[in-house]
Structures are given as C-alpha cells and as structure tokens.
Amino acid sequence: MAFVLSALALGIFGDPPRLWLAVIAQACGAALIGHWLKSDRWWLWIHGVFPIAVAAANSLQIHSGWYLAALLLFVLVFGPTVRSRVPLFLSSEPTIEAVSELLAREVFSQQPDARVLDFGAGTGSMPIGLAKRHPHQFFDGVEAAWLPFLRARLKAAGLANVRLIRGNFWDLDLSPYAAVYAFLSTEPMPKLWQKACQEMRPGTLLISNSFRVPGIEPSQVLKVDDERETELLIYRVKDT
Ligand SMILES: C[S@@+](CC[C@H](N)C(=O)[O-])C[C@H]1O[C@@H](n2cnc3c(N)ncnc32)[C@H](O)[C@@H]1O
Structure with a gap:
C-alpha cells in the first residue's frame, strides 16, 4: 500500500528535487496506514523515518558494496531474530x-x-x-x-x-x-x-x-x- 502511495506520489511530483515530496508522502502515508492497521507506536516511527533515511543515504552516493557489507553484518549478528523474535542484548x-x-x-x-x-x-x-x-x-x-x-x-x-x-x-x-x-x-x-x-x-x-x-x-x-x-x-x- 505504501509503495502504491509512493508510486502515485512520484507520478504526481516527478523527478528530483521534488523527489523529496514523494519520499515525505510515502513516509507519512506508511505511518498513517500503520496507525490505521493499529500497529504499535514504535512501528509508526519506523514507517515514517525509514523512507527518509533511505533517500538521505542514497543522496550521499556511498558505494553500494557498503550497504551489502552492513546487511551481512546485521545477518551475522541479528539473523536469528527474524524467526525467533529474540534480539541481542546482554545481561549486566x-x-x-x-x-x-x-x-x-x-x-x-x-x-x-x-x-x-x-x-x-x-x-x-x-x-x-x-x-x-x-x-x-x-x-x-x-x-x-x-x-x-x-x-x-x-x-x-x-x-x-x-x-x-x-x-x-x-x-x-x-x-x-x-x-x-x-x-x-x-x-x-x-x-x-x-x-x-x-x-x-x-x-x-x-x-x-x-x-x-x-x-x-x-x-x-x-x-x-x-x-x-x-x-x-x-x-x-x-x-x-
Ligand atoms: C537477549 S540475548 C541474551 C544473551 C545472553 N544470554 C545474555 O544474557 O547476555 C538472546 C540471544 O538469543 C539468541 N537467539 C535467538 N534465537 C535463537 C535460537 N533460535 N537459537 C539460539 N539462539 C538464539 C540471539 O541471537 C541472542 O544472542
């Protein structure tokens, strides 16, 4: 749904610099849909901030290999979390x-x-x-x-x-x-x-x-x- 909204926003607002309007439209749209579907509050933040963070990171022109490296690192540390819903945090x-x-x-x-x-x-x-x-x-x-x-x-x-x-x-x-x-x-x-x-x-x-x-x-x-x-x-x- 959020992607449909995003595609619509891109169609309406067109290419950069108005691309940011599309990104903000997607962020707000995703957060609103999350709210409508009664997601927990922390999910709304993720829906809202994620597209903006992706667009900001993209504008930094970092080599795509770094994203792959970050993904691999995440999988090696947090891979089991996806299935078991148990993240890594440590006993004091x-x-x-x-x-x-x-x-x-x-x-x-x-x-x-x-x-x-x-x-x-x-x-x-x-x-x-x-x-x-x-x-x-x-x-x-x-x-x-x-x-x-x-x-x-x-x-x-x-x-x-x-x-x-x-x-x-x-x-x-x-x-x-x-x-x-x-x-x-x-x-x-x-x-x-x-x-x-x-x-x-x-x-x-x-x-x-x-x-x-x-x-x-x-x-x-x-x-x-x-x-x-x-x-x-x-x-x-x-x-x-
Ligand atoms: C909250 S941490 C606790 C770490 C440690 N026991 C401590 O108290 O410092 C939970 C750990 O369980 C691991 N874990 C999650 N699902 C697992 C699974 N199915 N099998 C084995 N370990 C798992 C996570 O990777 C994470 O390191």
Whole structure:
C-alpha cells in the first residue's frame, strides 16, 4: 500500500528535487496506514523515518558494496531474530553476580556436579562469568548467531568448564541441566516453559531475565540492583 502511495506520489511530483515530496508522502502515508492497521507506536516511527533515511543515504552516493557489507553484518549478528523474535542484548554484571549467588544457594549446594545452560548465550558473558566464579561446575551456552557465537568462543578460550554450542536452542535437549537461564523476549516464553516441563527434571530451575511465563507464578522473584532494574523470575519445574 505504501509503495502504491509512493508510486502515485512520484507520478504526481516527478523527478528530483521534488523527489523529496514523494519520499515525505510515502513516509507519512506508511505511518498513517500503520496507525490505521493499529500497529504499535514504535512501528509508526519506523514507517515514517525509514523512507527518509533511505533517500538521505542514497543522496550521499556511498558505494553500494557498503550497504551489502552492513546487511551481512546485521545477518551475522541479528539473523536469528527474524524467526525467533529474540534480539541481542546482554545481561549486566550485577545480573551475572545475582545468578551466580542463586545457583550457589539453590543448586550447587545440593548438587555439586550440576550443569547449567544459557539458552541463547549471545557473546557468552553469562556462562563465562559463571564458569570463572564456579570453576568446579560446568556451563553450556547455545547461540544461533555466528558473530556473537565466535566472540563467545574467543572469550572462553582456556576455560575448561564452558562449552559453547552454535545452533538453534529449540533443538537442544534440556534434560541434562539443573538450571536453564534465558534472557529472551515475551514471544518464546510459553514454548520455552512447555519445553522445560517436558525435558527438565522435577525440581530444576528455569531462570528468566525480565520475561514472565504467561499464567505461571514464579516461585521466586529477585530484583537486581543494576541500571535496567533487572528482575529475575525463577520457575521451578514440577512433577507433572
Ligand atoms: C537477549 S540475548 C541474551 C544473551 C545472553 N544470554 C545474555 O544474557 O547476555 C538472546 C540471544 O538469543 C539468541 N537467539 C535467538 N534465537 C535463537 C535460537 N533460535 N537459537 C539460539 N539462539 C538464539 C540471539 O541471537 C541472542 O544472542
């Protein structure tokens, strides 16, 4: 629809310098259509700003190879986001510390050989931070995006108690883990809880940074003293 509007605007306004009128018409038209279709407010901004940004970038006459390079970089970092709707953002240091204390208290004290997974490990800060704090326990991280995964692998070099796996977290069997840490988004939480209940042993923990499992009460909520005011929601897998 926005492109039809744009084509109409181009027909009416013609070539540059009036091309900018066509661009602005498309930006406004796309934002209005988004509003009409009840899109979230942040989408309206994207619809409005995107055509103007494209036209501005085009006027800079940058070699098209740079756009291809930027696209490749985006795919290597954010590729999995398109399907799983989980972007890359990282846990804070105080969050790593809080998870470490929680695991020591609730998991390692009863099960010294427990294994812990970071479900969508990003650049590996969580499993690597935990592995340094608990050299006698084992930590895995699974990550689908190539660049964050390679960065995590580099950072983990020399640590014998961290294993980083490149792949889709939905394909990983959760049964070996005493605790699974996830910092994802609202979208995958129902499916993750279902997977945890099917595969994890009763009494094991699903620790979710910020995102609740709809309809399930966490057994504990920990507030982390960091800039983001992180909330850790702790779900205990029950016998079903
Ligand atoms: C919000 S980040 C959290 C990173 C890390 N756990 C942390 O707390 O710092 C979520 C990560 O999940 C990854 N991800 C998204 N979908 C995935 C999938 N299907 N399989 C594996 N990783 C995925 C994203 O690439 C991203 O790096």
